[in-house]
Structure formats: C-alpha cells, structure tokens
Amino acid sequence: MKILGRIAFYLLVAFIVFYAVFPFYWAIVSSLKTGSALFTADLIPASSTFENYVALFREQPFARNILNSAIVAIVTTAISLGLAATASYALGRMAFRGRTAVSFVILSVSMFPQIAVLTGMFELIQVTGLYDSLSGLILADLILTLPFSTWVLTAFMGDLPRELEEAAIIDGAPPLRILTDVFIPVMAPALVATGLLAFILAWNEFLFALTFTLSEEQRTVPVAIALISGAGGYEIPWGRIMAASVIVTAPLIVLVLALQRRIVSGLTAGAVKG
Amino acid sequence: MRTLAQRRAITAWSFLTPMLVVLALVAGWPLLRTILLGFTDAGLGDFGESQFIGLANYRGLASDPYWWRAVANTLGFTLISVSIETVLGLIIALTLNTHLKARGLVRAAVLIPWAIPTVVSARMWGWMLNDLYGVVNAMLLGLGVIDRPWAWLADPTLSIASVIAVDVWKGTPFMALLSLAALQVLPREIYEAARVDGVSAVKVFFQVTLPLIRPALFVAILFRSLDALRVFDIIYVLTGDNPSTASMSVYARQQLIDFQQGGMGSAAATALFLIVAVFATIVVTAGRLRIGGVVR
Numbered sequence: 001m002k003i004l005g006r007i008a009f010y011l012l013v014a015f016i017v018f019y020a021v022f023p024f025y026w027a028i029v030s031s032l033k034t035g036s037a038l039f040t041a042d043l044i045p046a047s048s049t050f051e052n053y054v055a056l057f058r059e060q061p062f063a064r065n066i067l068n069s070a071i072v073a074i075v076t077t078a079i080s081l082g083l084a085a086t087a088s089y090a091l092g093r094m095a096f097r098g099r100t101a102v103s104f105v106i107l108s109v110s111m112f113p114q115i116a117v118l119t120g121m122f123e124l125i126q127v128t129g130l131y132d133s134l135s136g137l138i139l140a141d142l143i144l145t146l147p148f149s150t151w152v153l154t155a156f157m158g159d160l161p162r163e164l165e166e167a168a169i170i171d172g173a174p175p176l177r178i179l180t181d182v183f184i185p186v187m188a189p190a191l192v193a194t195g196l197l198a199f200i201l202a203w204n205e206f207l208f209a210l211t212f213t214l215s216e217e218q219r220t221v222p223v224a225i226a227l228i229s230g231a232g233g234y235e236i237p238w239g240r241i242m243a244a245s246v247i248v249t250a251p252l253i254v255l256v257l258a259l260q261r262r263i264v265s266g267l268t269a270g271a272v273k274g
Numbered sequence: 275m276r277t278l279a280q281r282r283a284i285t286a287w288s289f290l291t292p293m294l295v296v297l298a299l300v301a302g303w304p305l306l307r308t309i310l311l312g313f314t315d316a317g318l319g320d321f322g323e324s325q326f327i328g329l330a331n332y333r334g335l336a337s338d339p340y341w342w343r344a345v346a347n348t349l350g351f352t353l354i355s356v357s358i359e360t361v362l363g364l365i366i367a368l369t370l371n372t373h374l375k376a377r378g379l380v381r382a383a384v385l386i387p388w389a390i391p392t393v394v395s396a397r398m399w400g401w402m403l404n405d406l407y408g409v410v411n412a413m414l415l416g417l418g419v420i421d422r423p424w425a426w427l428a429d430p431t432l433s434i435a436s437v438i439a440v441d442v443w444k445g446t447p448f449m450a451l452l453s454l455a456a457l458q459v460l461p462r463e464i465y466e467a468a469r470v471d472g473v474s475a476v477k478v479f480f481q482v483t484l485p486l487i488r489p490a491l492f493v494a495i496l497f498r499s500l501d502a503l504r505v506f507d508i509i510y511v512l513t514g515d516n517p518s519t520a521s522m523s524v525y526a527r528q529q530l531i532d533f534q535q536g537g538m539g540s541a542a543a544t545a546l547f548l549i550v551a552v553f554a555t556i557v558v559t560a561g562r563l564r565i566g567g568v569v570r
Contacts, residue, residue: 120304
C-alpha cells in the first residue's frame with residue numbers, strides 16, 4: 001500500500017512536469033521541421049533545419065519587432081521603477097493622512113481591466129500624435145507597470161527595520177538623501193525582482209500594442225507573433241510561428257529560471273497577508 | 275513654524291506627487307473619458323464631436339444577444355478556469371512542499387508556463403490543438419481515447435473548453451506559487467502533533483492546512499478571477515472574434531476598432547469595469563481581506 005502510494009505520487013509528479021514542459025518542447029520540435037515533416041506527429045524530428053528561423057528574419061521585420069519590444073519594456077520599466085521607488089518610500093516609511101486612500105487607489109488601478117481605458121487611451125494617443133509609435137505604447141504600458149511596481153516596492157520597503165533610517169534622520173539628512181543613500185542600496189535585490197516582473201508585464205502586453213500600432217515596423221513581438229499569417233492568408237506558417245515563439249520565450253525562461261527565488265519573493269511579497 | 279507632522283506630510287506628498295500625476299494621466303483621465311464616451315454616439319477618431327445620447331448605448335447592449343453571449347462566456351470562463359486552477363495549483367503546491375528530491379526541477383518546470391507570454395502560449399496551443407495536424411489529436415487517437423480528430427477550436431461546443439484548458443495551463447503556476455508560499459510559513463509542530471496522534475493525511479489537510487492557508491488562497495483566487503474577468507489575449511489569439519468564445523473585452527474592442535462604434539465599445543468596457551469593481555468589493559469585504567504590504 002505504501003509502495004503503491006509512492007508510485008502514484010511519482011506518477012503525479014511526472015505528469016505535472018510533462019504537462020508543464022511538453023508544449024514548449026513541442027514548439028521547439030515543430031520550429032525545426034519544415035514541409036510535410038511539420039504535419040507528422042514525430043516527437044523527435046527526423047531531420048532538423050533552421051529554415052523557419054531564417055525565413056522569420058528575412059521575410060518580415062522580426063528583428064525590428066524584437067528591438068521594439070525591448071525598447072518599450074526597458075523604458076517603461078525604468079520610468080516605473082523611478083517613480084515607484086520615491087512613491088513607495090512615502091507609502092512604506094512615512095505616516096501621513098491620506099496614506100490609506102492613496103494605497104487604495106494604487107491597488108484599484110492595478111486591478112481594473114485594461115479594456116476600461118482603451119477608448120480614452122486611444123483618444124489620448126491620437127491627440128498627442130503618438131498613434132503607431134513606440135512612445136504611445138510606453139505611455140499606455142505605464143498603467144500596468146506603475147501601480148504594480150509601487151505596490152510591490154512598498155511592501156518590500158515596509159518590511160525593512162526601523163533602525164535603518166534612524167541614524168540618518170538624527171544626522172539631519174534630507175529625505176531624498178535617505179532614500180538614495182540608505183534605502184536604494186538595501187533595496188537592490190527588491191528592485192531587480194520588481195523590475196524584472198515589470199519588464200515581463202510590458203514585454204508581454206498585447207491589447208494596447210495591437211490597438212495602438214498599425215504598421216509592421218512598429219509592432220511589438222506579441223503582436224507580430226499573433227498576426228503572422230501565410231502569403232495570401234491561406235496556409236498558416238506554423239513552423240515559422242513556432243520559431244518566433246521559441247525565440248521570444250527562450251530568454252524569458254532562462255531569466256526566470258536563473259532568478260527563480262527572487263521572482264517568487266517578488267510575486268508573494270506584496271500579495272499575500274492573511 | 276510648521277509642526278513635525280506637517281513637515282512630514284509635505285515631504286510624503288512631494289514624494290508621491292510625480293507617481294500620482296503620471297497615474298492620473300495614464301489611468302484616471304482615460305478611464306473618465308471612456309465612461310463619458312459611453313454616453314455618446316462617438317465613432318472612432320471623432321471623439322471631440324460626439325453627441326450625448328444618454329443611455330442609448332446601454333440599451334443597445336441590453337438588446338444585443340452577442341453581448342449577453344460575451345457576458346456568459348466571460349463568467350463561465352472565469353468560474354471554471356479559476357476553480358480548476360485553484361485545485362490544480364494546490365495539488366502542485368502540496369507536491370512541492372514535500373521532501374521531494376527533484377523539487378527544484380519540478381518548481382522550475384512549473385515556472386515555464388508562467389514565463390511564456392500569453393500570446394505565445396495561445397499560439398503554441400493553437401498549433402497543438404489544430405484539427406488536422408495537431409499533436410493533441412494525434413496523441414488521443416493513438417491512445418484510442420477518440421476515434422476521429424476533434425475540431426478543438428472550430429467546433430462551437432468545444433472551443434470554450436479548449437480556451438479554458440489553455441488558460442489553466444498558463445494560470446495554474448501562479449496559483450501553485452502563491453499556495454506554496456502560504457504552505458511554507460505554516461509551523462511544522464502542528465503536523466508533527468497530528469502525526470503523533472495518528473490523524474490521517476486527508477483529515478490534516480482539510481482540518482488544519484486548508485483553514486490556515488485560506489486567507490492567502492483567497493487573495494490568490496481574487497487576483498486570478500480579476501485576471502480572468504478581463505481576459506483578452508488568449509481568446510483573441512486562439513479563436514479571434516468568434517462569438518462562441520468572445521469575452522466582454524473581446525466584444526468591447528471589436529465594437530471600438532472593427533465596427534468603429536466608440537460609444538458602444540466604451541459602454542461595454544464600462545459595464546465590464548463595473549462588474550469587476552463590484553466583484554472585487556464583494557470579495558474583499560466578504561473575505562475581510564487585508565491585502566498586504568500597502569495596507570499595514
């Protein structure tokens with residue numbers, strides 16, 4: 001009975017791993033197949049080719065799309081972290097009237113659906129002349145990354161010991177100095193975790209990028225991948241779609257696996273307190 | 275001469291202001307405009323000249339069967355996928371919380387679906403679920419589970435289930451990670467006491483573990499539900515605007531962009547916003563949640 005239980009348990013574990021990993025494995029395998037090989041369910045490709053990868057970069061501006069995504073995600077993350085670090089210092093370390101209200105507003109914004117601002121954002125982007133531009137996407141993506149970063153950093157900030165700033169306050173250092181000289185160095189790991197999560201949010205964003213860009217050259221990676229279609233729109237080039245999927249996913253997986261612990265702490269830091 | 279408290283308040287607000295100004299620009303203003311445009315006949319791009327038409331857009335929504343279909347799809351999708359993700363996430367978390375040797379490996383594997391962008395996972399599964407060449411049909415045919423290929427995404431009775439299955443794959447890791455975090459802070463002594471007393475594992479789970487992690491689990495469920503209510507990417511990429519799977523977000527964007535009905539689109543978006551707000555308020559008050567960090 002005990003042995004049966006063990007076996008069942010390991011079967012369960014094996015199944016979980018298979019279920020989690022197989023789709024990505026299958027994307028890799030499919031991306032290496034072309035022609036009729038693609039339409040067979042061989043678990044290991046009979047012969048591998050990088051044709052799909054080459055076609056992806058030759059026949060469409062995929063390199064440009066990657067660059068777009070990187071620019072949007074990096075700039076959005078940098079702005080968010082800068083604004084969130086100062087704001088979280090106030091929210092996490094200072095007692096003042098209205099703190100609860102501000103916290104509530106930030107939390108609400110991080111919860112409300114993106115679609116609820118779509119029309120208003122469309123108008124804003126049109127009026128400011130940012131339609132079909134990366135700046136427009138950066139502006140729009142802040143709605144995702146800014147409340148999130150502020151919230152997580154506030155949680156980290158609040159957990160730091162009180163003694164940390166006391167010496168500095170007694171020395172009469174101005175608050176901004178205390179933030180930059182005392183807190184930012186201690187917060188480095190938290191900033192990395194938060195920054196990484198904000199980067200992923202902006203990198204993966206789809207609805208705004210789909211709606212606020214028009215030309216192939218301004219598309220970000222998710223939009224490019226979602227809209228890959230064959231010549232004449234008849235045959236969907238699955239091999240190329242899988243190649244694109246592997247290219248954008250591989251670095252993310254490496255990053256996430258390398259920083260596992262920090263990500264888990266970032267996800268749970270602000271999130272859960274009973 | 276200002277008091278210390280006043281000086282502190284001024285400092286605090288000066289630190290907050292830049293963030294709040296940006297937030298008002300990118301969230302407050304567009305939200306307000308969307309709500310207002312929902313009461314107008316706005317098209318797409320002529321927002322300034324739109325005329326106030328009262329509740330006509332909302333009456334239009336109420337009489338549109340596609341809207342009600344979208345509401346039903348969204349609610350069904352949320353209820354079913356979040357339930358499955360919670361149970362599955364808990365099972366994975368319990369597995370990871372044991373003295374398993376390959377624990378690091380399993381955790382890494384579980385993180386993979388979470389790390390993959392939603393659009394990419396939708397396309398991967400779109401390919402796997404392809405009716406003619408998909409590996410899912412090939413596997414199930416090989417195992418003898420089905421006797422002919424199923425049209426997972428094209429068949430209107432199957433497509434919503436397929437969409438849910440993909441969301442479960444993508445969303446379960448989040449539930450598993452948050453559940454695991456809650457499990458790991460539970461005191462070991464309780465379990466030792468239970469083992470000494472010879473209480474069965476199942477009983478320990480339902481009478482000790484579950485009540486203790488309930489608050490954390492509640493927060494995780496709240497977040498996943500809010501995510502599911504606004505679902506767009508997975509459905510749009512897997513099945514497009516197809517009414518049999520379209521969510522409220524898909525419906526609202528279709529009105530705004532494809533039909534150039536800015537007023538209708540805004541009304542639909544506002545309706546979804548209200549549903550989400552009401553849902554969040556009910557859950558937070560009913561669960562008496564203190565959502566950590568910020569409110570302490």
